[in-house]
Amino acid sequence: MSNAGFKQAIWYLLPALVVMAVFTYYPLGNAIVQSFNRNRSPDNYELSLKTYEYLINDRDFKVALRNTFLYTAVVTPVSIAISILIASMLVSIQRLRTFFQTIFFIPYVTSAVAVAFTWAFLFNTDRGLVNLFLGNLFHLPKIRWLTDPNVANYTVIIFGIWRSLAFNILILTTGMLSVDPQYYKAAQVDGASATTAFVRITLPLISPVIAYLFTIGMINAFKVFNEVYTLIGNLSRSVSAHTLVVYIFDAVWRARDYSLASAASVVLLLVVLVLTAFSRWVSSKTNFYG
Amino acid sequence: MRISLEHVTVRFPDRQAANKEVIAVDHVSLEIPAGKLVCLLGPSGCGKSTTLYAIAGLQPLDEGRIFFGENDVTTLDATKRGIGFVFQNYALYPHMNVRENISFPLRNAKWQRSAIQERVLEVARIVQIGNLLDRKPSQLSGGQQQRVAIARALAKNPPILLLDEPLSNLDAKLRHSTREEIRRIQKTTGITTIFVTHDQEEAMSISDEVIIMRDGHILQTGRPQGIYEEPRDLFVATFIGSPAMNILPGRLQEGELWYGEYSLGEVSLPEGVVWLGVRPEGLTPHPRGEVPTMGAIPASVIHVELLGREALYQLRLAGGDGVTMITAIDTLFREDEEIEVQLQMMKRYLFADVAQDAEQKLLLRF
Numbered sequence: 001m002s003n004a005g006f007k008q009a010i011w012y013l014l015p016a017l018v019v020m021a022v023f024t025y026y027p028l029g030n031a032i033v034q035s036f037n038r039n040r041s042p043d044n045y046e047l048s049l050k051t052y053e054y055l056i057n058d059r060d061f062k063v064a065l066r067n068t069f070l071y072t073a074v075v076t077p078v079s080i081a082i083s084i085l086i087a088s089m090l091v092s093i094q095r096l097r098t099f100f101q102t103i104f105f106i107p108y109v110t111s112a113v114a115v116a117f118t119w120a121f122l123f124n125t126d127r128g129l130v131n132l133f134l135g136n137l138f139h140l141p142k143i144r145w146l147t148d149p150n151v152a153n154y155t156v157i158i159f160g161i162w163r164s165l166a167f168n169i170l171i172l173t174t175g176m177l178s179v180d181p182q183y184y185k186a187a188q189v190d191g192a193s194a195t196t197a198f199v200r201i202t203l204p205l206i207s208p209v210i211a212y213l214f215t216i217g218m219i220n221a222f223k224v225f226n227e228v229y230t231l232i233g234n235l236s237r238s239v240s241a242h243t244l245v246v247y248i249f250d251a252v253w254r255a256r257d258y259s260l261a262s263a264a265s266v267v268l269l270l271v272v273l274v275l276t277a278f279s280r281w282v283s284s285k286t287n288f289y290g
Numbered sequence: 291m292r293i294s295l296e297h298v299t300v301r302f303p304d305r306q307a308a309n310k311e312v313i314a315v316d317h318v319s320l321e322i323p324a325g326k327l328v329c330l331l332g333p334s335g336c337g338k339s340t341t342l343y344a345i346a347g348l349q350p351l352d353e354g355r356i357f358f359g360e361n362d363v364t365t366l367d368a369t370k371r372g373i374g375f376v377f378q379n380y381a382l383y384p385h386m387n388v389r390e391n392i393s394f395p396l397r398n399a400k401w402q403r404s405a406i407q408e409r410v411l412e413v414a415r416i417v418q419i420g421n422l423l424d425r426k427p428s429q430l431s432g433g434q435q436q437r438v439a440i441a442r443a444l445a446k447n448p449p450i451l452l453l454d455e456p457l458s459n460l461d462a463k464l465r466h467s468t469r470e471e472i473r474r475i476q477k478t479t480g481i482t483t484i485f486v487t488h489d490q491e492e493a494m495s496i497s498d499e500v501i502i503m504r505d506g507h508i509l510q511t512g513r514p515q516g517i518y519e520e521p522r523d524l525f526v527a528t529f530i531g532s533p534a535m536n537i538l539p540g541r542l543q544e545g546e547l548w549y550g551e552y553s554l555g556e557v558s559l560p561e562g563v564v565w566l567g568v569r570p571e572g573l574t575p576h577p578r579g580e581v582p583t584m585g586a587i588p589a590s591v592i593h594v595e596l597l598g599r600e601a602l603y604q605l606r607l608a609g610g611d612g613v614t615m616i617t618a619i620d621t622l623f624r625e626d627e628e629i630e631v632q633l634q635m636m637k638r639y640l641f642a643d644v645a646q647d648a649e650q651k652l653l654l655r656f
């Protein structure tokens with residue numbers, strides 16, 4: 001870029017850079033500094049590795065890490081798989097497609113908190129519709145969806161899958177609709193069944209979209225907070241259903257331990273960085289064009 | 291395999307007016323003999339692609355029936371018709387390399403792996419792309435993509451090959467060589483082929499038979515030379531041939547044909563207004579003498595173009611009409627020269643005026 005071009009570009013970029021510096025990079029740097037603080041409060045700084053030592057020995061932190069990995073490993077692929085199925089059905093209907101697309105997209109634009117209240121009610125042990133349904137239909141014993149430490153995890157995962165469907169379906173239907181219909185005509189002439197056409201033409205052609213959803217899905221899953229906190233709330237810790245961000249949140253707002261929260265945040269940042277790099281590498285390997 | 295269409299009709303909802311319809315193909319009946327190459331020729335939007343899609347089973351019919359040989363295939367699924375199709379934009383699968391593209395129909399037909407390999411090499415050799423098998427379509431030139439599309443269509447040894455304007459994306463030279471190649475492949479394999487084009491020269495040069503369509507109708511069917519010499523109406527006459535046939539206003543009066551004040555000889559047709567057609571090579575030029583030649587029309591040379599073997603003239607006739615003339619190179623006239631032109635025998639056509647006949651049929655060739 002020429003010098004003049006650079007000068008001009010920097011003026012356009014400056015507002016965004018300032019905002020990012022103030023709200024992203026300064027806090028990020030600060031968090032890294034604080035994570036090496038021996039004391040809980042930022043007012044009293046003493047360089048040390050003590051917080052990290054505490055963190056890796058904390059059972060609660062290990063549980064949070066395990067839950068977050070489990071959540072990510074299940075929610076992302078399962079949600080994408082279900083979304084592919086629903087999206088493929090959506091694009092195969094001609095009439096009312098927009099109507100159904102809207103219906104599937106509504107959960108995305110509703111507040112997680114409001115939706116979580118409804119789900120908390122559905123999963124209520126004694127009065128919840130889910131138990132009522134399972135009990136009456138399959139004569140299952142009552143499941144303590146939100147309070148059993150062995151179950152609460154999975155309740156959060158089910159909710160997380162449901163929450164992320166809307167966005168995935170929207171992106172996937174758009175991706176599928178953008179495939180040139182000529183390829184399907186060619187496939188028909190070439191004697192391909194609908195299933196063959198889907199597996200050998202649609203899926204490879206939308207693979208960049210799927211790779212994108214995996215990246216975004218994993219990053220979002222790692223940062224999951226609303227889904228847990230609104231569904232199970234403070235209890236999440238006692239039923240071992242908390243995730244990394246819940247752990248960080250509690251460290252700040254309950255323990256008032258800024259150093260601990262910072263150290264956990266740095267761990268989260270590192271994990272997300274590694275995942276992003278990995279998924280970028282994967283999607284560069286699965287580039288079907290070229 | 292012989293293909294026959296009986297009263298095939300396809301309608302589409304009109305994109306502008308909600309409750310109106312476009313009749314893309316209107317009661318088309320035709321017969322394509324086995325082993326022939328037939329061109330479907332017509333202006334843009336006349337229903338060529340739709341007809342082809344209907345034959346392929348990609349477009350359901352509103353009326354009519356389609357037969358392959360003796361079999362009624364009207365309701366047979368496209369996946370089961372077993373025909374080869376080359377699409378206008380090739381529609382090569384972008385994520386598969388050339389080999390995978392060509393094997394795709396064979397894999398769907400559950401061929402043995404070794405048989406597929408063999409067949410891919412065989413068709414690749416026919417269309418001369420043996421060295422490109424590992425490339426993706428995006429790494430091929432237009433002409434190479436087109437040959438891959440033909441190879442894919444030929445792979446499963448289909449009895450019928452349909453080509454939808456396969457040469458429209460190629461440059462003039464490549465167009466010429468690939469159409470020869472298509473003709474050669476068609477001749478060696480003996481596959482019944484329908485070739486859609488809106489380029490009349492292309493149609494004339496490679497086909498056994500030409501079908502001319504307009505507005506969803508078939509206007510004329512026949513050997514290319516036959517249609518060139520005996521066009522059914524004014525539309526076909528001007529559509530076929532390049533440069534196009536010259537059309538002049540004519541008048542039948544007192545048993546003679548008149549162009550303005552010039553008599554062009556005796557014609558025994560009812561009196562009235564007609565259109566007089568003459569192809570560029572049907573004009574003979576003479577130097578302008580003191581006394582005008584009988585049956586000749588004075589003209590001035592506007593422009594001369596030398597095309598190697600022949601000369602292409604733009605003339606203005608005394609009546610004010612511009613005409614094109616092609617002559618051998620030995621009788622040259624200069625620009626602005628005043629000459630006379632004669633209309634050659636049996637190269638003159640008379641067409642009805644719209645007022646008498648909406649189709650403007652050919653009245654007489656003389």
Ligand SMILES: Nc1ncnc2c1ncn2[C@@H]1O[C@H](COP(=O)(O)OP(=O)(O)OP(=O)(O)O)[C@@H](O)[C@H]1O
Pocket residue numbers: 302303305312313314332333334335336337338339340341488
């Ligand atoms: N899917 C469709 N919906 C509505 N109208 C259509 C559709 N496909 C074709 N048509 C209309 O049907 C008519 C015939 O179209 P078709 O594509 O067969 O023409 P064509 O002869 O192949 O033209 P071209 O030389 O431009 O390819 C046109 O008027 C076109 O607008």
Ligand SMILES: [Mg+2]
Pocket residue numbers: 338339340378454
């Ligand atoms: Mg077309």
